[in-house]
């Protein structure tokens with residue numbers, strides 16, 4: 001090689017240049033490997049926390065209540081067990097699970113209006129106050145049996161009758177490698193009765209509300225809150241962001257005002273999210289409370305929209321700019337108006353890039369906690385959001401809250417919630433990627 | 445190929461689709477790209493613009509259907525008269541101008557859509573939705589552009605999947621589909637092989653019975669083969685004595701019947717250029 005052209009300015013330094021290239025290649029490769037390792041570690045630690053042995057104690061064993069497993073019983077049979085074992089708690093169970101009105105009005109509202117579900121005719125006109133005598137528990141048991149699923153009733157029995165408590169939890173690795181020690185320790189500890197392999201990621205976690213007791217705590221309202229919040233954020237920020245990008249790219253003339261606007265949009269992407277929270281609090285929660293109803297999902301969605309608008313605008317503009325000018329010229333040359341050209345040629349061609357911006361924006365929005373706490377997302381919300389004006393809770397906040405609880409078992413629950421958040425992110429982004437790929441393949 | 449039959453311009457009876465370019469100066473920002481261009485483009489004839497690179501052929505061509513409006517800072521002084529009206533008058537909508545004066549570009553630029561949708565794009569812009577009507581327009585336009593036989597079984601195929609020459613004919617079909625009166629072509633064959641070039645040239649000679657055609661070309665033989673009239677542009681330059689700043693602009697040197705311009709050019713500059721002694 002080196003004797004090909006090895007004179008004067010053409011002195012061959014191919015070997016040196018190749019060595020250098022190989023070095024750089026190795027460096028890039030190792031950074032990639034490091035990133036992958038870190039990611040795997042993260043996933044591993046989450047999964048490690050989510051599954052594993054738990055030591056439980058319970059006051060009554062399920063076999064004492066029924067000769068068949070609880071899961072096989074009909075709702076009415078389960079309700080009967082509740083009626084026999086905990087007659088005094090049934091009112092609270094009905095109120096917590098079926099009430100359609102605020103807690104303080106429940107006892108004075110006729111069941112027809114106060115219950116979220118079917119009410120037998122003979123109970124319809126009565127209020128919980130009318131039922132305060134001996135007839136009450138039997139009536140509540142009927143309501144529970146009619147309106148709750150078996151799984152929900154089993155959960156109620158476990159908590160209120162069996163009084164299942166998780167005394168200690170182990171990680172997946174511990175459970176797999178130190179089985180004997182764990183068994184020995186459970187046998188030696190007085191209040192630990194049973195050792196079961198437990199998945200913290202379970203039906204109860206997904207559907208139940210938050211609670212002080214880890215055995216009952218779920219992310220239902222928080223998951224619903226995050227989901228609705230994201231849907232609304234996308235519904236608000238996508239049209240606004242794409243509209244702004246179209247204006248700036250296609251319509252705006254070169255002017256001082258527009259240049260100022262552009263610079264600001266670019267800078268806004270770097271503003272800490274808590275600042276958006278403050279802005280959202282003053283503008284959406286307080287000033288515009290007659291529209292947003294204060295600390296509502298709508299306020300949260302508007303705030304998150306502000307947060308991700310710069311990302312969507314910047315990406316959409318780049319996508320619009322990348323549309324070849326030959327396409328524009330062809331369209332205008334055939335007598336298309338500006339809007340026809342934008343809507344029929346430029347926007348479809350830019351759609352994949354726009355959706356990429358949306359994916360980036362949503363990925364950012366889904367993990368945001370700080371601005372939403374400022375807006376008023378709380379962890380104590382026990383009702384599912386039912387309108388854009390509902391108060392709400394969000395998953396990242398629950399995760400944060402649980403991981404800082406003194407009860408170590410909440411850390412396991414928190415890991416399970418992280419998995420749910422990641423899966424939600426994956427689902428939403430897959431949907432966006434699906435539409436992006438369809439947009440690309442449509443570009444025949 | 446036979447040269448197109450030449451006609452005496454004064455013998456042309458009605459001239460509905462003639463274009464008069466009158467005292468036109470075109471600026472890009474403060475830069476004057478062409479100065480004092482006067483051309484009478486004849487109805488249903490092929491006029492060719494020739495000249496060295498940068499002399500403003502494309503600039504003048506694109507001014508005719510107001511494509512230059514899309515360039516920020518581009519501006520025109522003078523008049524371009526079409527069908528009795530100044531195209532740069534206040535009451536003229538450039539969108540309508542571009543529908544009536546279509547354009548075929550140097551690089552074939554079909555939309556990333558099917559062949560059918562490419563041709564139907566223009567009619568759809570005008571609000572035609574009826575499937576049967578669109579089918580008819582697509583078929584007749586593709587036939588007129590001599591592409592129908594090659595693609596009639598494949599109308600769903602992407603326009604981008606055609607060969608360069610086919611793409612250019614698709615672009616011509618697409619232009620014809622909105623029934624323009626004039627077709628402007630900016631070096632339509634410069635990206636094509638000789639066979640495709642010949643097909644496009646034949647096509648132009650067929651289309652000229654219905655359309656006024658203006659073509660920019662660097663190919664002298666092509667200008668001679670297809671055009672009835674030829675405009676030769678050249679670059680003028682002055683040097684400011686004081687600042688030493690060099691100013692250039694394009695100017696029309698000569699506009700004549702093609703055979704006359706090539707056989708008996710009035711200006712020496714033209715003679716030098718067409719005989720390859722330019723520069």
Ligand SMILES: Nc1ncnc2c1ncn2[C@@H]1O[C@H](COP(=O)(O)OP(=O)(O)OP(=O)(O)O)[C@@H](O)[C@H]1O
Nearest residue numbers: 472477495496497498499500501502503504515694
């Ligand atoms: N969009 C533009 N902005 C600024 N100046 C331009 C623009 N388009 C063309 N010009 C300038 O106008 C002059 C004429 O350009 P034009 O493209 O019309 O030349 P042309 O004769 O078509 O050349 P060619 O044969 O290379 O295509 C050139 O000096 C060019 O630099």
Ligand SMILES: [Mg+2]
Nearest residue numbers: 501502503630
């Ligand atoms: Mg040109």
